[in-house]
Amino acid sequence: MAKLYFRYGAMGSSKSAQALITKFNYEEKDMQVWLMKPAVDTRDGEGVVKSRIGLEAPAYVVTADVDLFALFQKGEREKQFYDVIIADEAQFFQPEQIDQLRDIVDTYNVPVFCYGLRTDFRTKLFPGSARLLEIADSITELKTVCSCGSKAIVNARLDGEGHVITEGEQVMLGGNESYEPMCYKCWKKALEKEKEA
Template sequence: MAKLYFNYSSMNAGKSTVLLQAAYNYEERGMNALLMIAAFDDRGGKGRIASRIGLAADADIFTAEDNVFRHVEKVNEKTPVDAVLVDEAQFLTEEQVWQLAGLADQMGIPVMCFGLRTDFQGKLFPGSATLLAVADNLKEIKTICWCGRKATMVARLDGNGRIVEEGEQVVIGGNETYVSLCRKHWSRRELA
């Protein structure tokens, strides 16, 4: 029985690395994993999932307007899809999460989503909120704060390395823009 999985964490926990390892495992067994990433996340290149440790793979892109069920259905007509792996799943819409659930429920394709749970203000992303509500399996991928405690929050930094408390929910960036903190240091706005 196929399931919808949500692997979540704060920044820099290795979500993309785990996704790429899962894709490799499918490939090694002669199976086809369809990789997907949000169109506007081009840090690794357009339509490319890249990890901080140097692993990378090409991926199909999705926008908020796309029907991901139909997309996978079309790909599956040409090449059987054994699994769908979605990076940056926080950028999925609520409707797209339900479409992914439909892939598991109706087509029997396992769907593994990887993404942030909350934004820099501690608010759930719409895609993450829906995944937390409907996924069959939830798994936290852990990383640590500068103090050594488990990091569960993400802080956004300005160009001078100071914590930003206001702004758009989505700003694409890496280590220069975001830092993972434990709840205590996130609440206090303390960077080492």
């Protein structure tokens, strides 16, 4: 039986690289892969999934109003069959889109791999991630490390001067210049330091 997988981790845990490696592994077995990403993720350009280590592949861009189940059904009617679905930056999908991916798994027996962040820079769940935690069959943490050597679980947001901040919109695209993976202890210390300053 196919499953809905959620593979999450802090920034820098090679989520996109793992998504692309999974894609390669299926394609190496002559299987059709539907690679997708949310439209809000324009950091590496529209229509491409790219990892920090240089792997990249074209991806279907999903806007917030797209019904993924209906789109999959349409593809089936038009003889466009997929053996697996891989979704990068899944935290940005709408909760109902996560339900639609779940429906594809259950109706068509097609595995769906979702890669993304669990929480934002304030340690609050993203709506898409919250829904995945509720209904995924398999949940796996992809690990990365804090500068102290402990496991990083916080996506600390940095301002232009490198200070840790907790104010702002939930979604702000950026890389190493805007975010740093931290353990919870170091993140709390950084916040206390900012308060004292």
